[in-house]
Amino acid sequence: MRIAVTGRSGQVVSCLHERGKAAGHEVIALGRPELDLADPASVHRAIVAARPDVVVSAAAYTAVDKAESEAGMAHAINAAGAGAVADAARELQVPLIHLSTDYVFDGRLDRPYVEDDPTGPTGIYGASKLAGEEAVLRSYPDNSAVLRVAWVYSPYGGNFVKTMLRLAADRDEISVVADQIGNPTSALDIADGVLKVATNLVASSDSALRGIFHMTATGEASWAGFAEAIFAASAERGGPSASVKHIVTADYPTPAKRPANSRLACAKILEAHDVRLPQWQESLQTVVEHLSARAA
Numbered sequence: 001m002r003i004a005v006t007g008r009s010g011q012v013v014s015c016l017h018e019r020g021k022a023a024g025h026e027v028i029a030l031g032r033p034e035l036d037l038a039d040p041a042s043v044h045r046a047i048v049a050a051r052p053d054v055v056v057s058a059a060a061y062t063a064v065d066k067a068e069s070e071a072g073m074a075h076a077i078n079a080a081g082a083g084a085v086a087d088a089a090r091e092l093q094v095p096l097i098h099l100s101t102d103y104v105f106d107g108r109l110d111r112p113y114v115e116d117d118p119t120g121p122t123g124i125y126g127a128s129k130l131a132g133e134e135a136v137l138r139s140y141p142d143n144s145a146v147l148r149v150a151w152v153y154s155p156y157g158g159n160f161v162k163t164m165l166r167l168a169a170d171r172d173e174i175s176v177v178a179d180q181i182g183n184p185t186s187a188l189d190i191a192d193g194v195l196k197v198a199t200n201l202v203a204s205s206d207s208a209l210r211g212i213f214h215m216t217a218t219g220e221a222s223w224a225g226f227a228e229a230i231f232a233a234s235a236e237r238g239g240p241s242a243s244v245k246h247i248v249t250a251d252y253p254t255p256a257k258r259p260a261n262s263r264l265a266c267a268k269i270l271e272a273h274d275v276r277l278p279q280w281q282e283s284l285q286t287v288v289e290h291l292s293a294r295a296a
Contacts, residue, residue, distance in 0.1 A: 001198060002026045004052035006035060006043075006085060007059030012099060014156035015191035016056065023195060028052065031059065037081025038073070047088035054198045055089040057082055057098040057136070060129070064103070065255040067124040078128035083135030090140040095201035097194055102150035102182060102216075104130040107259025112220075114265045115148075115212045123256035133212065143205075145197055146212045147190075147269075150262050151226075154187035155290035160223070164230045165291065168240035178224035178246035182262030183216035186283035190215065193275045200273050208272050214264035217280035229281060233288040239295065 003020060007013040008031030020027040028050050035046035037059055047055060061067060061077040082098060089096035103126030104119045121127040133146050153159040167174050193215050200209050221229065224246045235241040249258070269275045277283075 001053045001202060002028065002051065003054050003056060003198060004028045004030055004047055004050040005056040005058050006037065007031050009157065010058060011152055011154040011157040011159060011187040012058045012190055012194070015154055015187040016058070016194065019188065019191040019195060025195065037077040037084070040080065040084035040087075043081065043084040044088045044091075047085065048092060052092070052094055053202055054095045054097065055085060055092075056194055056198070057085040057096060060099070060132075062125070064123065064125045064258075067128065068255040071124045071128075074124050074128040075131060078125075079131035079135050082132035083139050086136040086139035086144060089143070093143070095198065096136065096140055096144040097197055097201070098133070098136045098144060098146045100133050100146050100148045101126065101129045102148060102259060102262040102264055104133065104148065105259055105262075107261045109261055112263035112265040113214070115214060115268055122259065125256060141210070142207075143201070143210060145201060145210055147194070147197065147215045148212065148264060149185055149190055150216045150264055151182045151184045152187050152190065153184060153287060155287055155294070156187070160226065161230050161284070161287060162291065164227050165234055165240050168231060168234070168242040171242055173243045173245055174227065175245040175247045175252070176224040176227045177249055177252055178222045179248045180258055180260050180262065181220055181222050183220055183264060184226050184280040184284065185217040185277065186280070186287055188286065189217060189277040189283050193269075193277055196275050197273050213269040213272070214266045215269050215275060215277065216264045216266060217277045217283060219280045220263050221280065229284055230288065233285055234292070237288065237292040239288070239292050
């Protein structure tokens with residue numbers, strides 16, 4: 001497959017390059033200045049020129065706290081930009097995979113969220129991503145799959161795993177929030193899932209393959225529990241480690257309110273696409289191994 005993906009250096013883009021190449025696909029990364037999500041005309045030109053078999057809408061405004069003071073920019077990129085990507089895919093009549101987030105929910109449920117649970121973002125970032133979902137499905141409902149992912153980490157870009165290891169190089173103890181829970185998900189696994197979904201969409205026009213899906217790692221953790229697992233995996237390889245002090249959200253105030261419960265139920269994508277991402281603990285070992293080898 002010839003896959004056009006928005007963004008150049010994001011976690012999912014980098015992992016799609018790695019996994020896509022290994023699987024024999026051609027992955028074309030489209031980013032600024034050729035493609036600027038804040039400039040719909042550039043989005044159209046770049047995607048049409050790429051002549052893809054499938055489009056992956058992965059780039060986004062992801063500065064969760066900064067979005068609280070940059071609402072216009074967040075919506076321009078995450079909502080209008082996503083809609084422009086969908087418009088281009090519709091013109092080419094090729095499938096579209098759009099990545100979204102757990103932040104479209106308010107986090108108040110006491111169970112994992114399913115796809116048709118009511119949304120209710122608590123901040124600008126989540127609201128802009130929800131608007132992006134709506135723009136995609138309004139523009140191109142018949143041939144789009146929206147994949148909600150969560151707590152993304154990888155060997156690339158900035159993410160929680162790399163931040164924890166960087167802090168552990170200088171500190172013996174790190175305070176981490178323990179009253180927010182979710183599904184830590186490797187972007188390498190997300191890339192594998194995206195490739196499987198893309199293959200299915202290209203091969204079949206079945207409407208059951210389209211719509212909104214949750215796609216996260218199997219298993220759950222708090223941020224503090226995730227941090228402890230990171231340090232254990234790093235210590236096994238002779239890397240930086242620290243003890244974790246469990247704190248509550250109120251002890252670490254941020255401009256944007258995070259969902260207390262970010263868990264997503266993934267039965268729908270398993271049934272429709274036969275996609276089940278691995279246990280997060282297994283995938284964490286792979287990412288830490290990548291990072292340890294790079295450091296060595």
